[in-house]
Amino acid sequence: MADPLIIKICGIKTLDILETTIAAGADMVGFMHFPRSPRHVSVEQIGDLISSARGRIETCVVLVNPDNSCVAEIAALGPDWIQLHGPETPHRVEAIRIEAGVEIMKALPIGSAEDVAHIADFVGVADRILLDAKPPKGADRPGGLGETFDWSLLKALDPSIPFMLSGGLTPQTVADAIKTLRPFGVDVSSGVETAPGVKDKRLIEAFMRNARAAS
Numbered sequence: 001m002a003d004p005l006i007i008k009i010c011g012i013k014t015l016d017i018l019e020t021t022i023a024a025g026a027d028m029v030g031f032m033h034f035p036r037s038p039r040h041v042s043v044e045q046i047g048d049l050i051s052s053a054r055g056r057i058e059t060c061v062v063l064v065n066p067d068n069s070c071v072a073e074i075a076a077l078g079p080d081w082i083q084l085h086g087p088e089t090p091h092r093v094e095a096i097r098i099e100a101g102v103e104i105m106k107a108l109p110i111g112s113a114e115d116v117a118h119i120a121d122f123v124g125v126a127d128r129i130l131l132d133a134k135p136p137k138g139a140d141r142p143g144g145l146g147e148t149f150d151w152s153l154l155k156a157l158d159p160s161i162p163f164m165l166s167g168g169l170t171p172q173t174v175a176d177a178i179k180t181l182r183p184f185g186v187d188v189s190s191g192v193e194t195a196p197g198v199k200d201k202r203l204i205e206a207f208m209r210n211a212r213a214a215s
């Protein structure tokens, strides 16, 4: 039997929504630490959220091109994962993985065949690879924009490379994404919100239901 699908709900800011997400049966929660994001939470808030989540659901802190002091500060909170969502090179990912002593999920932006070819550079370097839409030129952040990429680009991906999928997923599109691309996990932020940064209980529950039914 195939491994169960991993479902991550990202951009959680409150204990209330954390509880909703755990009760809905998600496998991972993500906390954004990037001031330009509408989902940004402080180090102190992340500490509280991780303490409440520990042992109940896997936790992941999303960082964008962090410096060493930021990595150390976040690693000290004891998350299960750090997600690197910036232009970090394979060498930098490796260094952060050693420095933090935490499993690393590397997000890679997909917008062209060249981007797909670049994925292999991170195999064996990151513990998990997350594919996301490449942000449009001029975007003020590298993710969380609710943008989808052209899934047909992944026909060129080496089928032995496992990946998680994100980028504009919603309760309406997640089943099709799972059936079409067979990722080992899915990740959503904007698609379970009523406004940027405002998560919605019913949308989280619908996403979970539709993703599980399709896997």
Ligand SMILES: O=C(O)c1ccccc1N[C@@H]1O[C@H](COP(=O)(O)O)[C@@H](O)[C@H]1O
Residues within 6 Å of the ligand: 010, 011, 030, 032, 034, 036, 037, 038, 039, 062, 064, 085, 132, 141, 142, 143, 144, 145, 146, 147, 166, 167, 168, 169, 187, 188, 189, 190, 191
């Ligand atoms: O959510 C953000 O604002 C964000 C900012 C900077 C980097 C990543 C960000 N979000 C992550 O992007 C993917 C896809 O999000 P969406 O479902 O398309 O909104 C996901 O991992 C978010 O956590």
